[in-house]
Amino acid sequence: MKLTIIGGGGFRVPQIFQAVSDPAARLRIDELCLFDVDASRIDAIRAVISDLAKTMAHPVRVTSTVDLAESVRGADFVFSAMRVGGIAGRMLDERVALDLGVLGQETIGPGGLAYALRTLPHARDLARMVRDIAPQAWVINFTNPAGLVTEAMREILGDRVTGICDTPIGLMRRATRVAGHRPEEVTFDYVGLNHLGWLRSLTVDGRDVLPEILGDESRLAQIEEARVLGLDWVRALGALPNEYLFYYYRTREAVTRIRGAEQTRGQYLAAKQGEFYGADPNLESWSRTLHDREASYMGESREAGDLHGRNIEDVENGGYQQVALDLMTALTGGPAATMILNVGNDSLDGPRLVPELPENAVVEVPCTVDTDGIHPHRVAAIEGDMLGLMVQVKASEQLVLRASLERSSELAWRAFAGHPLVDSSIVAGQLLEEYQSRIPGVAAALGG
Known part of the structure; x- marks a missing residue:
């Protein structure tokens, strides 16, 4: 193979x-x-x-x-x-x-x-x-x-x-661990887009234990996503958010911390990985760089002086390579697996997984994987502020897809202006102009 x-x-x-x-x-x-x-x-x-x-x-x-x-x-x-x-x-x-x-x-x-x-x-x-x-x-x-x-x-x-990402399944495993169970003992409801989703139930023997976790401060504080977003806010949501929702729910704090840092994440990785690739690459230098990289991941989401940092078990247990291996194993005759994947909104016969999104939209939901393929689970209805955020982000993404196909700067401008993290159509235009002028690949993609 x-x-x-x-x-x-x-x-x-x-x-x-x-x-x-x-x-x-x-x-x-x-x-x-x-x-x-x-x-x-x-x-x-x-x-x-x-x-x-x-x-x-x-x-x-x-x-x-x-x-x-x-x-x-x-x-x-x-x-x-x-x-x-x-x-x-x-x-x-x-x-x-x-x-x-x-x-x-x-x-x-x-x-x-x-x-x-x-x-x-x-x-x-x-x-x-x-x-x-x-x-x-x-x-x-x-x-x-x-x-x-x-x-x-x-x-x-x-x-x-x-598409796969290790953050959703990592969230589910952390919640399961805090609940005192193993992943194979639970069923769960998770829905969203990539880097934008919520764990909304965690069921053991027919009983949803997630409300118990949300109501127990000591247990909730053991889940990194809850610490990052704030325990009170997570309880108000009634769900455990993907860690990347930090950038949506605490945008001002994120921007302030990133701008106040000595270097951006990209600059940090460029320096660290540049040392690795530019020297005499070997296992020791790679392992050292990997540890620094993983330990500093999403550092802006943690308060200065946060003694928790990243849980070493979260860093080492079941990264994206393990998710991929589980997926391949299930597809080729190994045990069926339940995981959270990026699949088409129309992947099930009958109603769309998220009825409010287009059929061709990709959504992130639990799936069973076996030799017959990938089988998304039907998820509970999503509504209110969570649905609104998903709809707005997906609309921006689909404008980018159209802009790429049609090589249209106008559609790209609309995509930037329509994103919930861009608060001005003027700024959106400036963003697009700067990206086109400074990144050749962006200009080329839009016919520049």
Whole structure:
């Protein structure tokens, strides 16, 4: 079985190698193929993988190429983990917005829209390549903004592509742990978009235990998302929010903290990962950089002097590589799995999963995965402020998709102006102008 990683020189690729080489893994990959447009990054990651392989009884065979067609041909699974524009693009995604007084973040708000604009043409090219030369393959999309990119790829690949993120299932596991149960003992209701969703029930033996967690301050404080958003606010919501909702519910605080920091997240990663790629890459330097990277994740969401920080169990238990491995295992004959995935709103026969959103919208909901495919669960109705936020963000995303297809700056302007984190159509126009002038991929995507 062949697994191809698009973006095979990415920093987190060794984690995937570890997951698929684990002797406890129920899925056996025969070939892990790394594709990247930058051969030097592949070489760096292969050096780390070579060190890892020395510690393993049966490491997966690794190949690499800078030829996209060669990487995709014969693949059973394709992971899309591309970063168009590299870390330099990410820094501009953040900085352009911050300089205009707007949230600057990689996937949320205008930074995410700029990232999407330059990425969508390449995501569609990959989807067409898979359709034409590896139609049997499943595509698992990690590329951010994951819901939006998955939606574009579904136009070409349909149900053969899904998007994954480890934050929703991590939230469910944290809540389950606090409830004193194991994940296999609970059922749950989660609904939203990628990086915008809520865990609304956690049921054990027919009884929803989530209200008990919300009502118990000591237990609620053990859940990082509740600490980040504030215990009182989480109780007012009556649900546990995805950690990325920090940027929507506490926008002012987020902008203030990011602007007050010595460097943005993108600048921090550029420095840390630059040291890794620019020196003599090896397992020790990679492990050290990985620890620093994970421990500092979403640092702006925590108060200065917060003694909790990130729970080490949250950092190490079940990252995105484990979610992907569970998904592949279930699709290829292993035990069925329940996970939270990005799927089409029309993926079930009958009514849409979220009736208020378009049929072609990608939503994030619980799914059962088995050899017959991915089966979304019907979710409870969503209404009020949660629904309003989902509708507004999805409308902005779909305008970006149209802008990309039609190469329309006007549609892109509307997408920026319609996003809930952009408070002025004038600022929206300035954002778009700056992104086009400073990031070549954005200008090219819109015909510039």
